Amino acid sequence: MTRRHSNPVPGTLRLPAPAKLNRLLHITGRRDDGYHELQTLFQLLDLSDAVSLTPRSDGRLVLESALAGVAADDNLALRAARLLQRRAPAGCGASIKVDKRLPLGGGLGGGSSNAATVLVGLNALWQLGLSLDELATLGLGLGADVPVFVRGRSAWAEGVGDRLTPVRLETSWFVVIHPGVSVSTAGVFGDPQLTRHTPPINMARALQGGASTWRNDCEAVVRDRHPPxxxxxxxxxxxxxxxxxxxxxxxxxAFPHAPDARRIAQAAGEYGTAWVAKGCNHSPLHDALGG
Known part of the structure; x- marks a missing residue:
């Protein structure tokens, strides 16, 4: 079920920053700039961080929550606020607090989702009136996954993951496990054993194949590098x-019934931290803002 996020302080927006899954991930080539061409299916989840935004009239942006090992200037939530502030009238500021639930570097898009929630939330709080297209363009400068969270739809994505087509996926119950290891994205994409030339397919063919045929081209490399x-x-x-x-x-x-998912998650202790989450096609962030 979607978790509700209350607004405990007048003027404060407390908003979800939902997770995503890559239901499939194909690497179809490498560009001249070193980035990889991808095809992927983004599935949004109701599992989320929470971002609190409190307006300030002194023009300051204050990050009230630090992330271990992440400098404030590298925090995507603060970087998103600074980027949007350039479009805001003088004096617009905010205090930003991120209550983390999603693991750093877990592949769930937590940092990108935090950034998107700040962009969408401050756009509303400061009454800037920017469109989702404008916010997504801003977000792309922060990371390739930010636009899908800004737009708030499960989506088929191509390019570096930025060319998005909304899709409706089965809203299954998911067991998600974090095995407690850190995976280097650069290390995976730099591994000589990585499959980089999967033949492209179109969205209709991918959706027709269904979950039983979906795969992630990074999986073999990650399995080999990280036994957990x-x-x-x-x-x-x-x-x-x-x-x-x-x-x-x-x-x-994915599981069709919540009790089965909960039973399997509860028995997963030796394999890491497990959650049960509901898939969704419309972002809990946009639901919270009535959009």
């Missing part, structure tokens, strides 16, 4: 087709 990820995938595969999201470290499997 392989163990978590093998555990979930006993019950349903299991997949890696992004470059990991999180893995997932």
């Amino acid at each position: 990820v392989a163990s978590a995938l093998d555990y979930l595969a006993r019950y349903a087709p299991a997949g890696l999201t992004g470059t990991g470290a999180c893995v997932f499997a």
